[in-house]
Amino acid sequence: MPPLAYSIPEVCDCSNAGRTTVYKAINAGDLTAHKRGSRTIVLASDLERWLSSLPQIEAKHSKQAATLARAVSQKGSMLNPRERPYPTKNEPNPRIRRGAV
Numbered sequence: 001m002p003p004l005a006y007s008i009p010e011v012c013d014c015s016n017a018g019r020t021t022v023y024k025a026i027n028a029g030d031l032t033a034h035k036r037g038s039r040t041i042v043l044a045s046d047l048e049r050w051l052s053s054l055p056q057i058e059a060k061h062s063k064q065a066a067t068l069a070r071a072v073s074q075k076g077s078m079l080n081p082r083e084r085p086y087p088t089k090n091e092p093n094p095r096i097r098r099g100a101v
Contacts, residue, residue, distance in 0.1 A: 005034075005041040015051055025050060 006014060011022050025031035026040075031050040033042050 003044060005036075005043050006047060008040050008042070011042050011047060014047065 003010075008019065008022060011017070012019055015022070017025075022031065022042075026033045026042075030053070031042060032046040033040050035041075
């Protein structure tokens with residue numbers, strides 16, 4: 001039978017989140033916690049709700065693949081190396097500011 005409530009260290013282990021992240025979620029009201037004496041506990045249902053409310057991410061490579069597929073379908077051939085949608089290791093990244101402001 002799975003536990004009904006978890007202590008803070010158990011919440012950290014179960015969710016792969018750090019202690020600071022768990023306490024920030026509690027203080028922000030995203031994760032509901034209860035006190036049993038001096039111990040802070042989180043109900044299993046509240047932990048599941050918090051984890052399922054976290055934002056879902058999109059794989060990084062899916063955006064690049066979609067960009068390449070769109071470019072190939074428009075041009076009918078592979079991209080020219082100078083027209084890559086992202087910089088290579090040897091090309092400077094225009095999104096990163098370098099030098100003094």
